[in-house]
Amino acid sequence: MMTGLRTLALAAAFAVAAGALCAQTQSGLRGGTPLDTEGQAARMTPMRNTTEKEIRNYPEQPPLIPHSIESYQVDLNGNKCLSCHARARTGESQAPMLSITHFMDRDGQFLASVSPRRFFCTQCHVPQHDVKPPVTNDFTDIDTLLSRTQPGGRR
Ligand code: HEC
Numbered sequence: 001m002m003t004g005l006r007t008l009a010l011a012a013a014f015a016v017a018a019g020a021l022c023a024q025t026q027s028g029l030r031g032g033t034p035l036d037t038e039g040q041a042a043r044m045t046p047m048r049n050t051t052e053k054e055i056r057n058y059p060e061q062p063p064l065i066p067h068s069i070e071s072y073q074v075d076l077n078g079n080k081c082l083s084c085h086a087r088a089r090t091g092e093s094q095a096p097m098l099s100i101t102h103f104m105d106r107d108g109q110f111l112a113s114v115s116p117r118r119f120f121c122t123q124c125h126v127p128q129h130d131v132k133p134p135v136t137n138d139f140t141d142i143d144t145l146l147s148r149t150q151p152g153g154r155r
């Protein structure tokens with residue numbers, strides 16, 4: 001009798017879990033692809049290529065890259081980004097100089113050139129593509145949060 005009940009409870013638990021798994025395959029990045037199969041990769045979309053600054057969503061955000069970085073090399077042999085963003089190159093390129101924080105080592109000492117910690121630019125800075133977000137999110141920026149505490153503030 002007890003084992004019968006336990007089996008029943010287990011079966012019910014599995015049914016719920018299976019239901020949850022099925023539900024997961026209905027939305028999100030996988031689309032309708034079942035979990036045990038590999039879906040078709042989404043098509044590549046072109047990188048946005050503008051000169052317009054994107055608003056930062058919070059003060060510490062690494063600014064987004066407004067221009068395309070298609071085929072820009074950043075590796076042991078070279079850094080294409082620095083050919084425009086390095087201090088000495090900005091007159092010619094009219095690019096903003098990379099931030100002074102990028103010259104700081106982990107002990108807070110300023111180095112004469114870019115800190116190795118900041119060499120791989122795309123670790124933090126990313127270009128943009130015109131795509132519909134595959135999953136929704138409810139990120140709220142700090143100005144909106146602060147405004148909520150004020151009477152009649154933004155929602
Ligand atoms: C050919 C020159 C050139 C190269 C190479 C280049 N950039 Fe830029 N970048 C610019 C210019 C100029 C701007 C200013 C906006 C504009 O005119 O497109 C800019 C803007 C930016 C900004 C926006 C800064 C802000 O305050 O909003 C970021 C971030 C950036 N670039 C990162 C990179 C990274 C990372 C790479 C390498 C993967 C790179 N750039 C390569 C010229 C360049």
Ligand code: HEC
Pocket residue numbers: 060061062063079081082085096097098099100101102114117118119120121122123124125
């Ligand atoms: C570890 C993360 C990180 C890496 C790696 C990094 N950055 Fe940044 N970058 C930031 C952050 C955060 C900011 C904004 C805060 C600041 O100024 O430090 C910034 C700011 C900038 C700005 C804007 C400066 C301004 O005054 O408007 C430029 C341009 C830039 N970075 C270029 C680069 C380039 C080029 C590289 C590679 C050589 C690079 N960054 C590597 C995080 C990073």
